[in-house]
Amino acid sequence: MKIEEVQSSTKKLRIAAHSHIKGLGIDPETGDALNSADGLIGQKDSREAMSLICDLINCKKMAGRSVLLAGPPGSGKTAIAMAMSKELGSKVPFCPMVGSEVYSTEIKKTAILMENIRRSIGIKIREQKEVYEGEVVELTPIETEDPMSTGTYSKTVSHVVVTLRTAKGQKTLKLDTSIYENIQKAQVTVGDVIYVEATSGSVKRVGRSDQYATDYDLEADEFVPVPRGDVHKKREVIQDVTLHDLDIANSKAGGSSEFQSLMSSFNKNRKTEITDKLRQEINKVVNRYIDQGIAELVPGVLFIDEVHMLDLECFTYLHRALESNFAPICVFATNRGNTVIRGTDDIVAPHGMPLDFIDRLMIVRTKQYNQEEIKEIIGLRAQVEGITINKEAMEVFGEIGAESSLRYTMQLLTPSTILAKINGNDEITKLEIEEVKDLYLDAKRSAVMLKNNSVNYMK
Numbered sequence: 447m448k449i450e451e452v453q454s455s456t457k458k459l460r461i462a463a464h465s466h467i468k469g470l471g472i473d474p475e476t477g478d479a480l481n482s483a484d485g486l487i488g489q490k491d492s493r494e495a496m497s498l499i500c501d502l503i504n505c506k507k508m509a510g511r512s513v514l515l516a517g518p519p520g521s522g523k524t525a526i527a528m529a530m531s532k533e534l535g536s537k538v539p540f541c542p543m544v545g546s547e548v549y550s551t552e553i554k555k556t557a558i559l560m561e562n563i564r565r566s567i568g569i570k571i572r573e574q575k576e577v578y579e580g581e582v583v584e585l586t587p588i589e590t591e592d593p594m595s596t597g598t599y600s601k602t603v604s605h606v607v608v609t610l611r612t613a614k615g616q617k618t619l620k621l622d623t624s625i626y627e628n629i630q631k632a633q634v635t636v637g638d639v640i641y642v643e644a645t646s647g648s649v650k651r652v653g654r655s656d657q658y659a660t661d662y663d664l665e666a667d668e669f670v671p672v673p674r675g676d677v678h679k680k681r682e683v684i685q686d687v688t689l690h691d692l693d694i695a696n697s698k699a700g701g702s703s704e705f706q707s708l709m710s711s712f713n714k715n716r717k718t719e720i721t722d723k724l725r726q727e728i729n730k731v732v733n734r735y736i737d738q739g740i741a742e743l744v745p746g747v748l749f750i751d752e753v754h755m756l757d758l759e760c761f762t763y764l765h766r767a768l769e770s771n772f773a774p775i776c777v778f779a780t781n782r783g784n785t786v787i788r789g790t791d792d793i794v795a796p797h798g799m800p801l802d803f804i805d806r807l808m809i810v811r812t813k814q815y816n817q818e819e820i821k822e823i824i825g826l827r828a829q830v831e832g833i834t835i836n837k838e839a840m841e842v843f844g845e846i847g848a849e850s851s852l853r854y855t856m857q858l859l860t861p862s863t864i865l866a867k868i869n870g871n872d873e874i875t876k877l878e879i880e881e882v883k884d885l886y887l888d889a890k891r892s893a894v895m896l897k898n899n900s901v902n903y904m905k
């Protein structure tokens with residue numbers, strides 16, 4: 447059985463509205479939330495609560511448990527979840543999704559949930575591998591005449607000669623063309639420290655040899671020392687993957703030649719869709735690796751925003767999935783109060799979630815922001831977007847925020863800057879805000895308008 451390289455399929459967080467958030471903003475000494483840090487303002491209790499959960503995740507005491515962020519719209523639930531993912535860092539998987547994502551005409555709801563659950567479970571695989579490691583001192587592709595071809599460019603690379611040097615000695619290797627391709631992909635040049643895995647032929651560039659550090663002062667490269675020991679040796683290779691990465695690598699979807707599978711002996715040339723059977727097979731192998739001490743489970747976070755969009759079937763499925771061995775930590779968010787559970791006719795429950803499901807949650811509340819906090823958040827956003835607002839205008843933003851909502855106020859930022867530019871100002875003034883505010887209504891004013899003109903609208 448071989449464990450080879452698996453490509454990661456992590457979902458990217460592309461939510462620009464939260465790009466000012468860098469973490470939970472917790473004082474490392476006291477564990478208290480700072481009033482303004484890491485791009486977060488106020489909402490201290492829920493930030494502290496989530497920071498505690500990060501600590502529990504880091505000491506692996508949280509698997510299979512769930513947290514619900516509940517609060518009115520625009521009170522920072524999604525923001526705090528994003529902050530949590532930043533806080534956990536890249537080694538803990540964090541898979542964000544929105545409840546409504548489960549509704550697809552092609553894929554079953556439960557399959558989508560299962561995929562996301564498996565994206566949230568990390569595995570750290572540690573393996574002793576036979577490698578050739580050293581600084582590249584020679585890299586020469588050897589060309590031969592191609593007898594099959596008649597053109598002038600009839601040469602092909604038949605193999606490549608690589609000489610690797612360590613502190614102890616050096617070795618010249620004759621590698622075949624597929625490894626040469628890997629070398630090219632890794633953009634290896636003379637002076638780099640690399641290792642080539644003996645079994646798979648995959649090439650990893652460790653960094654640039656520090657022997658070259660003085661030549662390239664400006665180079666934004668990582669300099670590494672020339673390896674000690676022999677060129678040919680055993681080296682511990684650590685890989686962080688998720689269960690979903692392994693599913694893909696071993697299924698048809700990941701069947702390209704670049705993709706090398708965890709279990710090359712399993713299902714060889716007989717790759718299938720990601721089925722339950724495949725998942726079970728993978729679980730079995732992973733379990734065995736865990737028992738052998740090769741792999742370590744890293745339960746990550748599955749974040750389901752707008753969780754009230756899930757229906758009864760999904761809740762039932764999740765409930766069961768969270769009881770399995772491979773269960774992630776779930777963070778849910780909702781802005782609903784007592785409402786009908788989707789998929790039922792008339793069962794009303796808090797947050798639109800079945801009572802037995804709610805029963806297993808730890809609930810963290812987020813509160814509406816006050817005028818002062820809204821002003822600070824708007825200030826932060828303006829900074830990120832490179833917008834300047836004068837003092838008076840800042841007050842106006844605060845007032846608008848207090849009487850409408852944080853979201854609405856944020857939306858006014860960009861149109862106001864554009865207007866300011868047209869007016870020849872380099873900062874937003876009260877004038878622009880008043881104008882933009884009349885152009886775009888907030889929910890309250892729009893509702894009043896609807897009521898007053900109801901005769902003109904279709905029923």
Ligand SMILES: Nc1ncnc2c1ncn2[C@@H]1O[C@H](COP(=O)(O)OP(=O)(O)O)[C@@H](O)[C@H]1O
Nearest residue numbers: 463464485486487519520521522523524525823
């Ligand atoms: N405490 C906070 N500090 C800084 N920015 C915040 C804070 N709370 C919310 N925001 C920002 O306000 C906007 C609305 O918040 P969001 O998290 O989307 O609300 P919710 O998910 O509760 O409806 C987002 O752009 C978010 O980044």
Ligand SMILES: [Mg+2]
Nearest residue numbers: 523524751779
């Ligand atoms: Mg949200």
